Amino acid sequence: MSPALAGATVGGVSGAASSTPVRALVAVSTGVVLLAGCGGGGGSETAAGSSAPATSTAAQTTAPDLASGLLTAEAFDPAATVVAVSLEQLRAGAGLAGMGDDLTVTPEECAPAVQGTQPYLDAFDDVVGLSATSPSGVTVEILLRGGPTSGAVELLASAVQVCPQAQVSSPGIGTATVTFEEVPVPDLGDGAIGLRFTTVVAAADGTEVTVPALIGVFQDGDRLGILTSLADPRTPNAPAPDAAAFAALLGEAYDVQADALG
Numbered sequence: 001m002s003p004a005l006a007g008a009t010v011g012g013v014s015g016a017a018s019s020t021p022v023r024a025l026v027a028v029s030t031g032v033v034l035l036a037g038c039g040g041g042g043g044s045e046t047a048a049g050s051s052a053p054a055t056s057t058a059a060q061t062t063a064p065d066l067a068s069g070l071l072t073a074e075a076f077d078p079a080a081t082v083v084a085v086s087l088e089q090l091r092a093g094a095g096l097a098g099m100g101d102d103l104t105v106t107p108e109e110c111a112p113a114v115q116g117t118q119p120y121l122d123a124f125d126d127v128v129g130l131s132a133t134s135p136s137g138v139t140v141e142i143l144l145r146g147g148p149t150s151g152a153v154e155l156l157a158s159a160v161q162v163c164p165q166a167q168v169s170s171p172g173i174g175t176a177t178v179t180f181e182e183v184p185v186p187d188l189g190d191g192a193i194g195l196r197f198t199t200v201v202a203a204a205d206g207t208e209v210t211v212p213a214l215i216g217v218f219q220d221g222d223r224l225g226i227l228t229s230l231a232d233p234r235t236p237n238a239p240a241p242d243a244a245a246f247a248a249l250l251g252e253a254y255d256v257q258a259d260a261l262g
Helices: 020-035 087-093 108-114 152-162 243-261
Strands: 081-084 104-106 126-133 137-145 165-170 174-183 192-202 208-220 223-231
Touching: 087 126, 104 108, 137 243, 152 174, 152 192, 152 208, 174 243, 192 243, 208 243, 223 243
Parallel strands: none
Antiparallel strands: 081 126, 104 165, 126 137, 137 223, 165 174, 174 192, 192 208, 208 223
């Protein structure tokens, strides 16, 4: 890579960096940190499984209600607070929006994995989500239908292989290092991938906050499922999510949507 390209700002990246599926999937995973406060505090008060979460504005006149494919509260820790996450909350919390507009990515070839302040939710006809917040962490599930699903899992895997670690920074927040490592998940539908996703944020005062997380993505026809679990950054010494339990939950998430939506 040319030294002149190192540290290029996100807004200036073009070409392969504009791949919508990769931007959407990885931006969602990053933005889960910002969604941590949605469950049980300021988020929707609708319990999952009792009423449909808010969806995108595009009407679904013939297909089953996408929200019927979400996990129910019974799939999570009994101590967890499970609530619907609205489309507006997903838009507000996704991506690296919390780091401000002057976001810089180093090295430049990592831009496809972190580009954009939010996922392209509007590229899909239907979007639903929920969050489950327990004393130790947060799990967020998102289902998307009718958008750029083809090859999304492969594109995400390729992006991680090219850039297993990236550094992102902005003047207002500081610097964060994000590291990806593939983890085993079941063979699901038209493809699935699991990643260990660790964010280390260095504040201006020299302190650091480490947020370990897991993200799983599957494709099932015209649907994408995204499941992310992370240790609550507000809880000191919270344990990292268990990879085996997460893989099992991802498999359950796939089965629930496949059974409900066909």
